[in-house]
Amino acid sequence: MVACLTACATSPGVISTEARSGNATATTDVVGNTPPDTSPDTSPATVPDTVPDGSSPDPDGIGDALFPSLGNPGIDVEHYNLVMNYDPLRNDLSAQAHLELVMTEDRPSFTLDSDGPEVSAVTVDGAPATFVAESPELRITPAGPLTKGQHLVVDVTYTLSPHPVPSAAGQQVGWFPTPGGSYVLDEPEGAHTWMPCDDHPSDKATYRFEITVPAGLTAVANGAMVSHTSTVSTETWVWQEDRPMATYLIQLLTGDYEIVDGVGPNGLPLVSVVLHDDRATMQPYLDVIADQIDYFDDFFGPYPLDRYGIAITDSFPGLAMETMERSLFSRADFASGRLEPAQQLFLSHELAHQWFGDAVTPALWSDVWLNESFATYGEWMWLDHL
Numbered sequence: 001m002v003a004c005l006t007a008c009a010t011s012p013g014v015i016s017t018e019a020r021s022g023n024a025t026a027t028t029d030v031v032g033n034t035p036p037d038t039s040p041d042t043s044p045a046t047v048p049d050t051v052p053d054g055s056s057p058d059p060d061g062i063g064d065a066l067f068p069s070l071g072n073p074g075i076d077v078e079h080y081n082l083v084m085n086y087d088p089l090r091n092d093l094s095a096q097a098h099l100e101l102v103m104t105e106d107r108p109s110f111t112l113d114s115d116g117p118e119v120s121a122v123t124v125d126g127a128p129a130t131f132v133a134e135s136p137e138l139r140i141t142p143a144g145p146l147t148k149g150q151h152l153v154v155d156v157t158y159t160l161s162p163h164p165v166p167s168a169a170g171q172q173v174g175w176f177p178t179p180g181g182s183y184v185l186d187e188p189e190g191a192h193t194w195m196p197c198d199d200h201p202s203d204k205a206t207y208r209f210e211i212t213v214p215a216g217l218t219a220v221a222n223g224a225m226v227s228h229t230s231t232v233s234t235e236t237w238v239w240q241e242d243r244p245m246a247t248y249l250i251q252l253l254t255g256d257y258e259i260v261d262g263v264g265p266n267g268l269p270l271v272s273v274v275l276h277d278d279r280a281t282m283q284p285y286l287d288v289i290a291d292q293i294d295y296f297d298d299f300f301g302p303y304p305l306d307r308y309g310i311a312i313t314d315s316f317p318g319l320a321m322e323t324m325e326r327s328l329f330s331r332a333d334f335a336s337g338r339l340e341p342a343q344q345l346f347l348s349h350e351l352a353h354q355w356f357g358d359a360v361t362p363a364l365w366s367d368v369w370l371n372e373s374f375a376t377y378g379e380w381m382w383l384d385h386l
Helices: 283-287 289-300 341-355 365-385
Strands: 075-087 092-103 110-113 118-124 130-134 137-141 151-160 164-166 172-178 181-185 205-214 218-221 224-230 234-245 252-255 257-263 269-275 310-313 327-330
Touching: 118 130, 118 137, 205 218, 205 252, 218 234, 218 257, 224 269, 252 310, 257 289, 269 283, 269 289, 283 289, 283 310, 289 341, 289 365, 327 341, 341 365
Parallel strands: 075 205, 269 310, 310 327
Antiparallel strands: 075 092, 092 151, 110 137, 118 151, 130 137, 164 172, 172 181, 181 252, 205 234, 218 252, 224 234, 257 269
């Protein structure tokens, strides 16, 4: 993210991983140092029990020093299936969040991060569960106790009139209505303002998004488009992200968008989205994507994800976010249709994040400097190359 979090790192050595997902990989030392034990460690990343100053963390959080209420102890979410119906004219969202998770410790109950959704029903493995909204948490108590290693299916039915909210990092986050549509901006703690989730980068999961919008509109999310069906009054779009992803990297757009397909280096699918009225103006920015990937993969290694592209939305100026596999930008910054230094900077920075921040993600927010330092170095490399 170009306007990054202003945070000081509290740990000098950082290990990042596809942490706390069922698809966790061997841990990798991002800064390139060889750890004392070079044998692969295939266990999920562990999160400290206390914040660095030794104080007790929020009992409902996992101990992140910068955002102590985020994350939920005792659970590892492996998959989200979000079924959503959004009416931009009324700014009305009705949804069901289907979570597949594993208990990582014995507990009588568990929490999800949730601060905004008006929850009407919760089931665990198909049976009604007791729930209490204790902002910023949703506390869920099933009929019986939960044991470490137990797999659960949790369904949460909810509604809300989504809107952005102030972030502890200094900007607004969450769901932003636009003329005729919407977009989300979730870094660092915006996802749980519109969906119940484990809203911390240490818990990466796969996703399926099913979004229904009024006829004539397009809904876009991370991953590959699985299907698109229409009725007289609605359009339903289904997208699926099979790579483990942190909640802050979710992309969800609704509006008058055109999906533009292309092919990048080594046959990499390029899937971009632009507003219909902007199609011709945005072409220069679509054209440079393949060149930038081809340049960076000589230094950073093969492109690490399944596809790439850009999404240009109707937002406030300065928006640049590394939403996974399709970076998000503001049309206000690309209105000239020319590849000027500012646009080159935005595009190269968010692309570099696909290696550093998206494919490899910090386990704690105090290490976000690693995301931003690599991406900033990447933009300097690209501008020097030009």
